[in-house]
Amino acid sequence: MTILTDNAQLVLRERYLLKDKKGRIRETPLEMFRRVAEAVAEAERKWSDEKAAKKWAGIFFEVMKKLNFLPNSPTLMNAGTPVGQLSACFVLPVEDDLKTIFETITQAALIQQKGGGTGFDFSHLRPKGDDIYTSGGYASGPVSFMKVFDAATEHVMQGGKRRGANMGVLLVNHPDIEAFIAAKSMNDTLRNFNISVGILDAFMEAVGNNDKWDLIHPNSQRIVKTLEARKLWQEIVRNAWSNGDPGLLFLDTINVANPTPKLGRIEATNPCGEVPLLPYESCNLGSINLSHYVRQKNSSKTVDWDQLAKVVEIAIRFLDDVVEINRYPDPVISEKTLGNRKIGLGVMGWAEMLIKLGIPYDTMEAVTLGEQVMKFIQEKSNASSASLATARGSFPNWEKSIYYPESPLRHATRTSIAPTGTISVIANTSSSIEPLFALVYQRKYVLNNDTLTTVNPLFLNYLYEQHLEVNDILEKAFEKGTCKDMEAIPPEIRDIFKTALEIPPYWHLRHQIAFQKYTDNAVSKTINLPSSATLEDVDYIYTTAWSSKAKGITVFRDNPLGKQVLNKGISG
Ligand code: ADP
Numbered sequence: 008m009t010i011l012t013d014n015a016q017l018v019l020r021e022r023y024l025l026k027d028k029k030g031r032i033r034e035t036p037l038e039m040f041r042r043v044a045e046a047v048a049e050a051e052r053k054w055s056d057e058k059a060a061k062k063w064a065g066i067f068f069e070v071m072k073k074l075n076f077l078p079n080s081p082t083l084m085n086a087g088t089p090v091g092q093l094s095a096c097f098v099l100p101v102e103d104d105l106k107t108i109f110e111t112i113t114q115a116a117l118i119q120q121k122g123g124g125t126g127f128d129f130s131h132l133r134p135k136g137d138d139i140y141t142s143g144g145y146a147s148g149p150v151s152f153m154k155v156f157d158a159a160t161e162h163v164m165q166g167g168k169r170r171g172a173n174m175g176v177l178l179v180n181h182p183d184i185e186a187f188i189a190a191k192s193m194n195d196t197l198r199n200f201n202i203s204v205g206i207l208d209a210f211m212e213a214v215g216n217n218d219k220w221d222l223i224h225p226n227s228q229r230i231v232k233t234l235e236a237r238k239l240w241q242e243i244v245r246n247a248w249s250n251g252d253p254g255l256l257f258l259d260t261i262n263v264a265n266p267t268p269k270l271g272r273i274e275a276t277n278p279c280g281e282v283p284l285l286p287y288e289s290c291n292l293g294s295i296n297l298s299h300y301v302r303q304k305n306s307s308k309t310v311d312w313d314q315l316a317k318v319v320e321i322a323i324r325f326l327d328d329v330v331e332i333n334r335y336p337d338p339v340i341s342e343k344t345l346g347n348r349k350i351g352l353g354v355m356g357w358a359e360m361l362i363k364l365g366i367p368y369d370t371m372e373a374v375t376l377g378e379q380v381m382k383f384i385q386e387k388s389n390a391s392s393a394s395l396a397t398a399r400g401s402f403p404n405w406e407k408s409i410y411y412p413e414s415p416l417r418h419a420t421r422t423s424i425a426p427t428g429t430i431s432v433i434a435n436t437s438s439s440i441e442p443l444f445a446l447v448y449q450r451k452y453v454l455n456n457d458t459l460t461t462v463n464p465l466f467l468n469y470l471y472e473q474h475l476e477v478n479d480i481l482e483k484a485f486e487k488g489t490c491k492d493m494e495a496i497p498p499e500i501r502d503i504f505k506t507a508l509e510i511p512p513y514w515h516l517r518h519q520i521a522f523q524k525y526t527d528n529a530v531s532k533t534i535n536l537p538s539s540a541t542l543e544d545v546d547y548i549y550t551t552a553w554s555s556k557a558k559g560i561t562v563f564r565d566n567p568l569g570k571q572v573l574n575k576g577i578s579g
Pocket residue numbers: 078079080081095096097119122123124125169170171172277278279280281292425426427428429430431
């Protein structure tokens with residue numbers, strides 16, 4: 008049986024279910040899952056027959072129908088339709104050449120139109136004010152070009168479904184880095200971009216030692232300017248504190264894990280940061296709903312490892328089939344993507360798994376279990392990828408990869424923790440590895456300004472089970488977004504239901520690091536900070552993220568600009 012909440016149905020009706028020319032919905036949610044399952048299982052025919060395709064279509068349908076596993080949104084929207092672009096994540100190159108810049112903008116627009124997100128490294132662009140020999144003029148610099156990319160995105164609504172999203176990266180030694188860091192400090196500039204500074208280990212060491220830091224021209228390699236490393240760092244921290252941007256990408260850590268260093272250095276990620284990619288690569292994501300993998304055993308609850316192993320195997324096969332049937336927007340993207348066959352299996356519902364197990368999020372027990380769960384998923388993913396490699400062949404660049412010659416694998420990367428912003432709403436669970444955002448909250452829909460009120464189902468269950476004054480408590484929880492001060496609820500239960508802002512930032516980071524340890528790609532995580540957080544708090548989180556080998560980091564201080572999509576309590 009599939010139980011879809013009102014929220015899930017609204018999202019599906021607005022953006023996922025196919026419509027006819029007059030805009031009338033022409034499939035049910037179950038028909039959508041069937042469409043996706045059948046389209047994806049078509050790939051099975053390549054190695055087997057009609058019967059196998061049918062069998063796998065049935066298995067894929069079941070896992071989606073039960074909301075145990077969901078692929079990223081573009082797969083749900085586009086599989087089995089003439090659009091056929093199924094990936095959520097792309098990185099495109101930006102070269103220091105006007106013609107190719109505009110070609111990249113065209114490619115990005117086409118990708119976004121079909122639901123994909125795009126990331127770019129702007130570090131190859133010459134700095135603002137540099138000479139342009141062909142015209143005798145002066146270059147406008149990376150930040151100015153980013154505004155052109157942003158304007159293009161602004162006008163490409165994804166089939167009327169959602170706004171596009173971009174990641175913009177600039178290397179910490181680019182001469183325009185100071186302008187970049189401040190680029191989002193003005194309300195509404197670059198609003199379709201997340202921005203991240205491309206951090207080098209040498210820079211972090213210079214900050215630690217209070218050394219000077221050279222800004223270097225990307226073409227001539229000459230030193231354009233020398234700054235105090237610590238001053239630049241403080242500017243990064245101040246901007247992140249005030250508006251959540253810039254985040255950081257730890258490029259050296261990312262490149263230590265680059266599975267194909269011979270094919271080039273990784274310089275950028277997709278919009279939410281969970282997939283570092285080479286230029287022209289794309290990646291398909293999918294997420295397992297962990298909240299469905301808790302079982303009663305004797306008198307206590309435990310993780311259902313056997314069932315978890317099964318769903319991982321199905322999910323990896325599903326994502327491999329997606330790579331196969333995907334229609335890529337451009338021949339170069341097709342070539343680069345099929346060379347590495349990167350996929351990113353991740354999770355959602357982590358916070359709800361913990362609640363069901365009775366483990367508060369801000370404890371070592373939770374962090375240790377996080378490591379254990381992700382290690383298990385990684386090992387099973389590797390085993391599935393290896394067995395697909397035996398049956399179907401390793402990814403074509405395998406011989407040029409770090410896995411050669413010991414480990415034949417079908418995919419250069421297997422795991423990735425995506426934000427699951429929309430698919431967790433469809434699955435009615437907590438997003439990604441985030442704690443609950445609020446117990447009762449309103450969700451604003453960007454497109455039509457609709458708001459819906461939602462109560463966390465586990466919290467509601469608890470209230471019913473304990474015969475508590477449900478209405479009273481919900482009203483209070485709605486006002487405050489938490490059950491922190493409610494005496495009617497025992498303290499150990501309040502601990503289990505702590506929401507994102509009640510959890511100290513350090514624990515947010517601990518979970519990110521725990522999952523990163525066993526994730527091939529990266530972990531998308533927002534470190535929530537209360538509005539009272541200080542610059543020192545941000546400094547500490549950013550520095551600790553680097554020293555703990557995170558691949559990137561983003562903080563979000565409660566409502567500094569009033570731009571949150573999710574709003575806590577009634578005030579939202
Ligand atoms: P979903 O839940 O819709 O599958 P996620 O929130 O997990 O998506 O995001 C996964 C990735 O999908 C992002 O990192 C980004 O690459 C892409 N993405 C998400 N939202 C958008 C958007 N509005 N436009 C373009 N790409 C997006």
